[in-house]
Amino acid sequence: ISSKGKILAVTQASNVMGTINPIKELAALIHAVGGYIVVDGAQSTPHMTVNVQQLDADFFAFSGHKMSGPTGIGVLYGKEALLEQMTPVEFGGEMIDFVYDETATWAPLPYKFEAGTPNIAGAIGLKAAIDYLNEIGMTEIQEHEHQIMRYLLPKIQEIAGITLFGPTDPEKRTGILTFNIEGVHPHDVATGFDMEGIAIRAGHHCAQPLMRHLDVHATARASFYFYNTLEEAEQFLASLVKVKEFFTHGLI
Numbered sequence: 001i002s003s004k005g006k007i008l009a010v011t012q013a014s015n016v017m018g019t020i021n022p023i024k025e026l027a028a029l030i031h032a033v034g035g036y037i038v039v040d041g042a043q044s045t046p047h048m049t050v051n052v053q054q055l056d057a058d059f060f061a062f063s064g065h066k067m068s069g070p071t072g073i074g075v076l077y078g079k080e081a082l083l084e085q086m087t088p089v090e091f092g093g094e095m096i097d098f099v100y101d102e103t104a105t106w107a108p109l110p111y112k113f114e115a116g117t118p119n120i121a122g123a124i125g126l127k128a129a130i131d132y133l134n135e136i137g138m139t140e141i142q143e144h145e146h147q148i149m150r151y152l153l154p155k156i157q158e159i160a161g162i163t164l165f166g167p168t169d170p171e172k173r174t175g176i177l178t179f180n181i182e183g184v185h186p187h188d189v190a191t192g193f194d195m196e197g198i199a200i201r202a203g204h205h206c207a208q209p210l211m212r213h214l215d216v217h218a219t220a221r222a223s224f225y226f227y228n229t230l231e232e233a234e235q236f237l238a239s240l241v242k243v244k245e246f247f248t249h250g251l252i
Contacts, residue, residue: 018176
């Protein structure tokens, strides 16, 4: 939030929780007080159909690598009226209209924000990834993740000493599963899973304020996507039990 309270930026808690946030409702509240909403859609766009106009987001960003695309490239959507008001922060070829000794005028959108040589290879790769996901179907991807969550969530809740973050309703989640093992640091949990041949992430997940709100130092996170199977979900569950027993043997 700016010092004048004019701009509100919202980053989705789904990076940790795997939740589907009510962006449209937040946008209405923010616009009512004259603010702007900036949505980090990196954790939602790969998993479901997103309509930025229905959400009424002023700006919406997402990354390429979370959509099976290249690293180092992403997309920033902005409402045309707002983009027209903005001035560039980078300068170079193709983004100018006329240049004078002390002033310049800018090319029309989107060129005024595309200074210099773009990431051509990255853009081609990102388009191919988006086409691939659309061919599979975003609705089908979302349903596949729900199927995995329907299997995993009840079983994890039956394991003593496991703290599960986020909704227990699989229909309100994406394929992200964030958890902690009581008395075990998440980094140790990640090492244990690595020894089982399973890659998970441990740490703040770019959400330190949320970690403070949850009153935890860090969490462990497993991410399931369209290429993961129920058999792999079973393997994750079995490994979770083994890692817990290894680190907590004799403690709980």
